[in-house]
Amino acid sequence: MLLELFTPSVQHALDLAGIFVFAISGALLAVRKNFDVFGIAVLAEVTALGGGLLRDLIIGAVPPAAFTDTGYFVMPLVATVLVFFLHPQVERIQNGVNVFDAAGLGLFCVTGTTKAYEYGLGLTYSAVLGLATAVGGGVLRDVLANEVPSLLRWDRDLYAVPAIVGAVMVVLCIQFDVLNAFTSGLAVVTAFVLRLLAMRFHWRAPRAWNRRSSAVEEG
Template sequence: MSDTLLLVLDLAGIAVFASTGALVAVRKELDVFGVVVLALITGLGGGVLRDVLIGAVPPAALDDWRYLVVPTVTALAVFAFHPAFGRMERQIMVLDAVGLALFCVTGAVKADEAGLGVLAASALGMLSGIGGGMMRDVAAGRVPVIFRGELYATPAFTGALVATLIHQEGYAEWWYALAFAICLGWRLVALKRGWTAPLPPGIDHS
């Protein structure tokens, strides 16, 4: 995957995740600083964790000004126009799924380029997708979404696994669309049909 394409996909995913973090902050009635901080955590958290774990320091989020500007501008837009964003809950959930799919692919590719094995690269691809959301929820005083029964981490790991295998086999860049589609499709179908991860016997999702 070319560096330019990787950068574009990374920034697109960061913008999407930053918007979800900013919305959570607005609903928690945080001030503008809190909105920006939560957006930064959500947009950059997973990527920073991945980069630190593979030894790519300083992380891209701190080494390239664009990684800080994109989530900051997104946060300020949500802060200023939050009523409009709040009415777009359904669309934002779809965009969140898109961000998850983007990050699991780019994260897996970066991890594989660092020389990790298939499973390790796939796990770090998944972490790239879910890490920021987990940090956002903890910072906002919520149980992370991946622990509430939602099918979120599983599609991310599957998409990352496919992306890792594609990268190792050296297939053309358009093949990454398959990994992206698997993660995105699974997440969207789960949202539409209300699919959830299994809970211990005798425990009701309600």
């Protein structure tokens, strides 16, 4: 292994926490779309596991972790039950959920990049898969819910950019042979803080120069 950022038990607990929070976001969108309980469960599972599943299939890590660890599969179902019965209460703590979602984003962009590199990908494509690990589930969630993916919308606070920064930090550390627990943790924290700042100050990516679009911002 290139790097053990945490002990296996701590890493596993962090993975489950990230999966749970991502699943909450998928389940909440399903409730807003008036999906039934099966639809809620599907959207929770896809949101939580989609990015990691895509990464593992591309790098040949089969069967993917999502199919070898029962906890990975069960955690989104726990989120489904919670949201099914308590979605008004969960909606009220959405800001708190967003904070944990930002933490999951930071963690997964780093671990995804590291795992891709361990399986033989070059630095550039390792960073790409780190990004895919962090945001892929959200893209699949939005597509299944018939929404324009938040990742592509100009009226949403920066989401992919913090993950890109975290992934790039990891590959630069690999390039200069300084990847260790501290620098990896720094990449996680950097992506996390950037996402929090983007939510706090509504940072958004620029649109086309001198655009002529008549699109308006949605509420």
